[in-house]
Amino acid sequence: MRMQNERRPMSRRWFLGVSGAALLTAGCQDTEGKSESTGNTSGHRAVVPSGVLGANFNEDPSTMDFSMLEGLSAGWLRGFVPMPEIDKTPARQQAAIKTLLSAHDKGYGTVLSLKFPYNHRLMPAVDSADMDAELARVDKVLDAAMGKADILALANEPFIESLKKDHDDGTLNAFYEKVAQHVIAYRRKRFGERCRTRLYMGSLNHLDRPDWRTQATDRWMEFTRKTPEIEGVDTKVWQVIRQATEHPFPQRKWHDFLSMSPWFEDHKHFLRDQVQKFRDTGQLAVATYGVAQAPAMVKDFGPRKPPWLLNSLYSNLTVQEGEGGKPARSYGFFEDFRALQRAEDRRPVRTAETTT
Known part of the structure; x- marks a missing residue:
């Protein structure tokens, strides 16, 4: 899945319109x-x-x-x-x-x-x-x-x-x-x-x-x-992403940033929706999705570089590690990927033999 970089500046004085899906404490x-x-x-x-x-x-x-x-x-x-x-x-x-x-x-x-x-x-x-x-x-x-x-x-x-x-x-x-x-x-x-x-x-x-x-x-x-x-x-969006590649954000800040981009927020369930469409055809054998951000995704990030790093299931290069050194989960895609896993697809995987 490819996501195009948003060209217009975010309409954001993060003062009047900061957004996010992260929960506040009580x-x-x-x-x-x-x-x-x-x-x-x-x-x-x-x-x-x-x-x-x-x-x-x-x-x-x-x-x-x-x-x-x-x-x-x-x-x-x-x-x-x-x-x-x-x-x-x-x-x-x-x-x-x-x-x-x-x-x-x-x-x-x-x-x-x-x-x-x-x-x-x-x-x-x-x-x-x-x-x-x-x-x-x-x-x-x-x-x-x-x-x-x-x-x-x-x-x-x-x-x-x-x-x-x-x-x-x-x-x-x-x-x-x-x-x-x-x-x-x-x-x-x-x-x-x-x-x-x-x-x-x-x-x-x-x-x-x-x-x-x-x-x-x-x-x-x-x-x-x-x-x-x-x-x-x-x-601008790309400038914030580049900052995160140079100095990884806390996970809440990264999620807040993505959620306040109307474009990303509107597409955060793309993986869930697309896999369901594939499954509904009855013709899908196997679909796979990228696990982690790779160094090539973040190298020399700028306004013309496709933001592949937003796709990954783990935000391991733009977000600080969580407790116990666990890699940070992506916003939207991680939970949807887990929810799409079916009992019959989990380990141990036993496929039938094919004719030769």
């Missing part, structure tokens, strides 16, 4: 042993958001109430907190955070963005007292929202909310990288290896315009790609 567990409920009272299993269309109040939730969301049948809600407000109001009482915490308690999926308004003044250096003050504000937000918000975006619209000088000299990138590293460390310390709050870098605006595609946006995306705790940035 909640967060911090190092003190306190657990956080998922709010999943309906009995449905908690999944990674996929193709969600949510409601957005930006910074002012006073313009809406939950009856409006019920009228829309909306299940997700997003807002942002202007960080200077944290100096004036306790984080849990700040309007956007308070509303999203209430939405969480009602079972909504929630997205909280951090807005650092530096469009009228220079951003602080990462080793400055002003930077320390920003991180102190961040901690107050994290104390209130980490483990409750489903998605935390570490920026709102950073290139709009900053001065061009900070884009050009690297200050913007250094600032948000510092924020990201701080939040990652906080989440790891408080919640260990599992937390319901997923981290994203935020929105990059006007990327359709050449003058907005700069060294600063390149650095922004490169940092996101190389930081496994951050789950998103715009990127």
Whole structure:
């Protein structure tokens, strides 16, 4: 089976539309042993958001109430907190955070963005007292929202909310990288290896315009790609695959990546469907399918190389080994292949003699 590489960029700021079939844990567990409920009272299993269309109040939730969301049948809600407000109001009482915490308690999926308004003044250096003050504000937000918000975006619209000088000299990138590293460390310390709050870098605006595609946006995306705790940035499909060939992903991240490509998600049961069609003819003797990714599949992977490596039943070259050194299972095909195995085809195989 051959799968063509998708030519168009994934419509993905993995911030607003990260997707996946991997299950979330039942909640967060911090190092003190306190657990956080998922709010999943309906009995449905908690999944990674996929193709969600949510409601957005930006910074002012006073313009809406939950009856409006019920009228829309909306299940997700997003807002942002202007960080200077944290100096004036306790984080849990700040309007956007308070509303999203209430939405969480009602079972909504929630997205909280951090807005650092530096469009009228220079951003602080990462080793400055002003930077320390920003991180102190961040901690107050994290104390209130980490483990409750489903998605935390570490920026709102950073290139709009900053001065061009900070884009050009690297200050913007250094600032948000510092924020990201701080939040990652906080989440790891408080919640260990599992937390319901997923981290994203935020929105990059006007990327359709050449003058907005700069060294600063390149650095922004490169940092996101190389930081496994951050789950998103715009990127083309082949570029993500090449990253996985160079630095294999955790299995959940690889499955999330494949599932958020509508093309792959729509074809993940190709093996199951095609084998059934062959069997329905009554003429199929034996069909076989590739077991593992081979080095030739990943060598010099680029936009013109057929992505044969997506076909294999084990993602042994693009995904990190599992527990006990077991090779990683492919997304979709592995389980379908197992389900297609029939009792009469299993070992010991005894075929009848043929005439000579």
